[in-house]
Amino acid sequence: MLFSSMTFIYVFLPIVCAIYLCVRQGLKNHVLLIASIIFYAWGEPSYLAIMLLTILINYIGANYISRSKKNTHRKEILALTIVLNLSFLFYFKYFNFVVENINGLFKSDIHFIKVIMPIGISFYTFQALSYLIDVYRGEVKVQRNIYKLALYICLFPQLIAGPIVKYRDVDEQISNRDVDFPKVVYGIKRFIIGLSKKMLLANTVGAIADKIFTQPVDQIDLPLSWLGAVSYTLQLYYDFSGYSDMAIGLGYIFGFQFLENFNYPYISKSITEFWRRWHISLSSWFKEYLYIPLGGNRVSKIRHYFNLLLVFFVTGLWHGASWNFIVWGLWHGLFIIFEKITNIHKKQGGIFLKTFQHLYCIFIFMLGWVIFRSENINYALKYLSTMIGLKKNTTTLYTSLYYIDRLEILALTVGVICSLPLFRCILSVNEKHKVLKCCINTWLIILFILSTCVIAASTYNPFIYFRF
Amino acid sequence: MDYQNLKVNNKPLFSEQKTVWNKKPFDYTLDVHDGEVVEIVADIRRHHWTYKEIKELFHFNPLMFLSVFILAFFFSYQIVQYLAQYKILKHHSRIDIVFLVAFVILLFIPMSQISKETKDMRENRMLATFPTLIVNNTFNTNYTKQFENWFNDRFRGRDKLLHVYTEVEKANSIIKNDKGGFDQKTHWGYDQWQINHRPLPHDKDKEILVSLQELQKFLEENDIKFYLFIVPEQIDLYKKFNRLYKPEFWNHKETFFNISTIDFLKKNATFPIIYPLEALQKASAENLVYFKTEHHWTEWGAYQGYAELIKEIQKKYPNIKIANEDEFDVFYNNKVRSDWDRKFSIGTSFKLNNLHPENINEKEVLDTPYKYYNPKTHADFKIMKKSGYAIKQYKIENIDNNLKVFVAGTSMNENLMQFLPYSFHELIFYRLNLGFQEPEVFKVLKRYKKDILDYKPDVFILSIAARNLPSLVNLTKE
Structure with missing residues (x-):
């Protein structure tokens, strides 16, 4: 089930909220667990088994680890459980990719498997791994109650698109949390903001990006290539951060406080800073469970750079089983190494230097998004060469009306403005500013209705050739 | 009024009980000559309301109403508790209380009434029907999809939301969607092929x-x-x-x-x-x-x-x-x-x-x-x-x-x-x-x-x- 569907917002959410608020404290987790299972099974019931198996494996693995006194034994169980977790991920997400590359490389004919990736598998696998590793490290107590562990792994607000919540951040909240008025109101507001980001901004600017990126690359000229890149840059941010906002908002409604996942990444002055602001839960996961165990920066320079490159290689791979994701990850890794070598991001200076730093960062991550969005590396290279003016003889078929209309221009403008931290404090306006608060609340309700209109519009589905 | 055994000039028109309303009279045409006497015989009695009529008259689904009412009651009961606990005792924001109530009302509106129509003339198609969980003694694996289709086709306020959407869409000079488009300046319409065509x-x-x-x-x-x-x-x-x-x-x-x-x-x-x-x-x-x-x-x-x-x-x-x-x-x-x-x-x-x-x-x-x-x-x-x-x-x-x-x-x-x-x-x-x-x-x-x-x-x-x-x-x- 998607957050941005009529069924979720107007059937699932009110029913779950009503039941959740009505039951006594001891049953609240059970209600959430059942709701989470229904939420997950709604789209593809057959993959529920994979998730339940993941829960079981991690429950048993963590319990063994906590009970075992021999360090080598603990290590073996940890390794085995990690391998089991990753094998699901590999099978569903990466198997065909590996086969494709082996076939391409060795001219072999290994058959692909017919499989659809279970939704959210990358997210819940990483959550499970964080729990397991933390138990092994002794940073958290093992969870003896399987229902509570199941709730942590499959809690529906963050199940399909994150944020990747670490067990230690919600350990206490799973057992003991309050649902109070300010939390509920804040949660609803965050949810509406996320929904509006997704439905009104991401989908609208995404339509521009889709139109441009589906063109043959020879038919994209310089301005069009930049319009496509800007649109996709905004689409990705509002889509993903919108989903995170909805997840955080829903968490608040049910009494959970998840950590922030985005912090205005597009105002960064370096790629290093960008990764502190973009998909924070993923970058901090990789930092804690991969980068630091590899030695982090407390090793030789060459090894440090290798560590960084490896982390970004895996980050790219995590996003998808395709070479363009890997190249995208390495692209970011290379620029982070470049920043480490030159210390460009640490240089302090006047407005010119700051502007340069911003432009440099925007340029790099936008080119990165083009690699991320392209169907293959070949397309990406051609697109990038158009963007930087290397390719000139292009013939565009359509007028600008085809690519962009008034509403899309409006969405682009609003998108650019809202990516700046100008409205950071709108949800914490003081009660003294009654008029402002009233306006914000009214505006949020309007946004909610408008978002619903867009969702409702997708249900309008006339049958064109009925009469023929 | 309820009519039964209606006869016109001794010709029985219907024998069963029929309800006739001021706004929905029973129509029957008969050619008559000047001065001809027409005899109309019928058993007439005051109309007795049936459950089905009440349901139809108010577009009312008692089961749905009951479910929504109970859920809304529980929900509002809790809200009242919050209000009592937080507004009076802890002085929480009155503006936020109004916001919360407005949101909750909006949340319950779409499922407060489900359309009973079978066909949508504008969309030129039959509306989705409520799915059954067990089909031919087996589990209906498409149940969730069918449920979504059913709800998407029939929730309350769908027409109004679509109306708002189309009003907003009119701001564009060419209205486009994934099936076609309409140019508001030239007043010509295009289909998807005409919009996305590329040379062969x-x-x-x-x-x-x-x-x-x-x-x-x-x-x-x-x-x-x-x-x-x-x-x-x-x-x-x-x-x-x-x-x-x-x-x-x-x-x-x-x-x-x-x-x-x-x-x-x-x-x-x-x-x-x-x-x-x-x-x-x-x-x-x-x-x-x-x-x-x-x-x-x-x-x-x-x-x-x-x-x-x-x-x-x-x-x-x-x-x-x-x-x-x-x-x-x-x-x-x-x-x-x-x-x-x-x-x-x-x-x-x-x-x-x-x-x-x-x-x-x-x-x-x-x-x-x-x-x-x-x-x-x-x-x-x-x-x-x-x-x-x-x-x-x-x-x-x-x-x-x-x-x-x-x-x-x-x-x-x-x-x-x-x-x-x-x-x-x-x-x-x-x-x-x-x-x-x-x-x-x-x-x-x-x-x-x-x-x-x-x-x-x-x-x-x-x-x-x-x-x-x-x-x-x-x-x-x-």
């Missing part, structure tokens, strides 16, 4: 030719003459109304709208190819040859195409005649063959590009009189077989030829069939793209080999639109 790659030309030649071979082996009739596209004639394409691109004959493919086929094929672009261009000076609302041609346009086709067939069969305009009642009408005006019932009709009807200003679109043809009564003309729009068979007894014609084609032929049967002794038409999806649509031999051999036609006409050319590679595929 030249490497497909040969493949199309080979496929057509294979069909031709099969037909010639069975003594059937093959004709390929290609209906030009609306935007080939009315380029200036499609503001999505760059004007300079219209001149690129080599690459646009498959014209280069048609030239290639004409140069290399040994069967006649009829592409009546020039005739339509000439005729367009007199009246619109295509509808403004989408891609199909008008009857005036179809008549031009028909005349060109017959001229080509006359080269081999000189006895064939083109039906004169005198044989039809020619009239002009502003209406288009489109579902958004359902009162216009002649011929076929289709939806206007999937756009919400409220998006279209009817006056601006219906400002053009189209030339229409209604056939005059023709004693010898028989419609032998009509299977919806899928198969049509015609026969004329007294005509100067004995030709049997087999036509396989697309929706463009719906208008063409106004004229084509008047030139042949017998004609059968099969609609290719009805109930079939690509690539099955154009697998002509696979689908109609037996029909062709059974019917034994003298002439086979493959009648398609220019946009269908790429699909012709499938003609002889299994």
